[in-house]
Amino acid sequence: MDYALRDLLMFTPEVYLRLFIRVNETLGPWLAVVIAGLAVMGGLLVHPATAARRLAFMVMAAGWGLSAALFMARFYAPINWPVGWLAWAFAGQALLLVMTVLRTPPARAGGLPLTVALAVLSVMSLTTALAAGEWAALALPGATPDMTVLTTILMLALLPRGWRWGLLIVPLLWCLFSLLTHWALGLWRPLGVPAAGLVLGLAIGCWPRRRE
Amino acid sequence: MLSSMTRRRFLAGLAAAGLASRLPPALASAGDSPITRSIPSSGEVLPVIGMGTWRTFNVGTDPGLLDQRARVLEVFFERGGRVVDSSPMYGSSEAVMGRLLARLGRREALFAASKVWTRDEDETRESVQRSADLWGVGRFDLMQVHNLLGWEGHLETLKAMKAAGELRHVGVTTSHGRRHDELERIMAREPLDFVQLTYNLLDRDAEARLLPLARERGIAVIANRPFQGGRLFERCQPHPLPGWAEDAGVSSWAEFFLKFIVSHPALTCAIPATTRVEHMQENMGALHGRLPDEAQRRRMADYVASL
Numbered sequence: 001m002d003y004a005l006r007d008l009l010m011f012t013p014e015v016y017l018r019l020f021i022r023v024n025e026t027l028g029p030w031l032a033v034v035i036a037g038l039a040v041m042g043g044l045l046v047h048p049a050t051a052a053r054r055l056a057f058m059v060m061a062a063g064w065g066l067s068a069a070l071f072m073a074r075f076y077a078p079i080n081w082p083v084g085w086l087a088w089a090f091a092g093q094a095l096l097l098v099m100t101v102l103r104t105p106p107a108r109a110g111g112l113p114l115t116v117a118l119a120v121l122s123v124m125s126l127t128t129a130l131a132a133g134e135w136a137a138l139a140l141p142g143a144t145p146d147m148t149v150l151t152t153i154l155m156l157a158l159l160p161r162g163w164r165w166g167l168l169i170v171p172l173l174w175c176l177f178s179l180l181t182h183w184a185l186g187l188w189r190p191l192g193v194p195a196a197g198l199v200l201g202l203a204i205g206c207w208p209r210r211r212e
Numbered sequence: 213m214l215s216s217m218t219r220r221r222f223l224a225g226l227a228a229a230g231l232a233s234r235l236p237p238a239l240a241s242a243g244d245s246p247i248t249r250s251i252p253s254s255g256e257v258l259p260v261i262g263m264g265t266w267r268t269f270n271v272g273t274d275p276g277l278l279d280q281r282a283r284v285l286e287v288f289f290e291r292g293g294r295v296v297d298s299s300p301m302y303g304s305s306e307a308v309m310g311r312l313l314a315r316l317g318r319r320e321a322l323f324a325a326s327k328v329w330t331r332d333e334d335e336t337r338e339s340v341q342r343s344a345d346l347w348g349v350g351r352f353d354l355m356q357v358h359n360l361l362g363w364e365g366h367l368e369t370l371k372a373m374k375a376a377g378e379l380r381h382v383g384v385t386t387s388h389g390r391r392h393d394e395l396e397r398i399m400a401r402e403p404l405d406f407v408q409l410t411y412n413l414l415d416r417d418a419e420a421r422l423l424p425l426a427r428e429r430g431i432a433v434i435a436n437r438p439f440q441g442g443r444l445f446e447r448c449q450p451h452p453l454p455g456w457a458e459d460a461g462v463s464s465w466a467e468f469f470l471k472f473i474v475s476h477p478a479l480t481c482a483i484p485a486t487t488r489v490e491h492m493q494e495n496m497g498a499l500h501g502r503l504p505d506e507a508q509r510r511r512m513a514d515y516v517a518s519l
Contacts, residue, residue: 007388011267012267081303
C-alpha cells in the first residue's frame, strides 16, 4: 500500500469545478469587461502600431493579476494550500510581462494564426463547462489560471526567442502543477488545457519569431 | 468492550432515565441500539462509526456546498454518530466543520478529533489553539500527531496539555500502512489513548502486530481509509453482495466494508468520509444490527479477494 497521486489531493472534482462557477458569479457584469478585453486584445495584436501590441500584453498581464487575486488567492488557495504561493508567482509574472514588453516590442500577429488561436482557445474555454455540465463553469482567459497561461504562451511567440524562456518558467510550472491536479481529479477534458500549455510552451520556447 | 444491548433494553433504559424523548427520530427508527466500544484509557463509550473529513469537507466558503455538507453532518448526528476527525492538512475542512457545527448547534454530541500537522515541534500549542478556534470548541476530545510528523516534541506537549486538562485524549496517526514499525515502537513505550491507522478489507497489515499490541496496551484504535479511498467500491460494487451477507448483519457494500473493520475486537471506531447524504445513511447503517463473527470475517475477506 502506498500513496497514489489522488491520495495527495485534499478536494473533490465537484469542489474544483465549483471554483469556476463561483468566479464567474463573483465577476457578474464584469465578465462582459473580461470578454471585451479579450476581443480588443485580438485587435491590438494585429495592429501595426507597436504601442497597440504592447497594450495587448499589458491587458494580458492584468488578466494574470485578476486570476491570481480572485480565482487563486480568494477561492482556490483555501482548499489547496500550494496555490497560495503560486498566486504570488502569477502576480510576479504579471509584472514580468509588463517589464518585458516595455523593453522589447512584440511582433505583429498574422491574421490566420490569430484566428486559429482564437478558435482553439474558445474550445478550450468550454472544457470545464462540459465537465461540470453547466455553462456557468466556463473558464475565461484573464480570469482563470489555465486559460490565462495558455493564451499567454501563444502570445509569447510574438516576442524574440531570447526573451521567451524567462517568461515561460511560471507558465510551464503552472501547467505541470495543473496537469497533475487534473490527472489526480480524473478531469480528463479540462486536463487538455495545461497539457496543451506544456506542449505549446516547449515548442514556442524553441520556435523562431516571424521575420526573426 | 462491545455493547450487546438490545433495542428493547436500550429504549427501556432510556425511558427509565427519562431520556426517551431526547432520542433522535432516525435513531429511534433504526431498528436497534448503536454498536459502541469504550475507550480503554477513559472508559468513555463511542459509537463504532465516526466520520472523516479528508477531501469531503474541504469546500472553502462555497455556500451551496456548505449547505450540502451541513445535511451530511446532520444525518451523521441524527443516526447516532459522534466522532468527527479532521486535520489542518485538509485545507478548509476544520473551518468548514466549525461553521457547520455552529449552524447545526450539535457540539454537545460531538467527539472532536483533530491533529497537529507541523514539522516545528515547538508549535504544538499554537496548532491546537488554531484548530480549536476553527472548530469553535473549547477543548478537543482527541488531539493526534498527524502521520508521526515531529511526533516526539508534539506528543510531549500534548501529554502535558492533557495533564493540565486542556485536552481529553492524545494519540498519533499513520495512513496508507506507512511507518508501522515506528508506530509499533511508539505504541510500546508511550502512554497513548488512541492510534489511528489504515485498516480495511484490502489493507490488513495492522492485524499482525499493531492491533494485538493496541489491545495489550489498552489503546483505542481508529481505522482510517475504511473504503481504501473508494477503491473497495470500484472493485466490489459491480458484483452482488454474497447470499450469506445478511447472516453477517450486512445489507449494503458500505456495511460490508465497515462491519468487517469494526468487528475486529481491537477496533474502536472507523471513520468513513462522504459528500452525500445517501452514502452517510448507508455508512451509519453499519452502526446497527449484528456484527460478523470470526468465521464470517474470514469469509468476507476471501470473498473480496476473489473479486
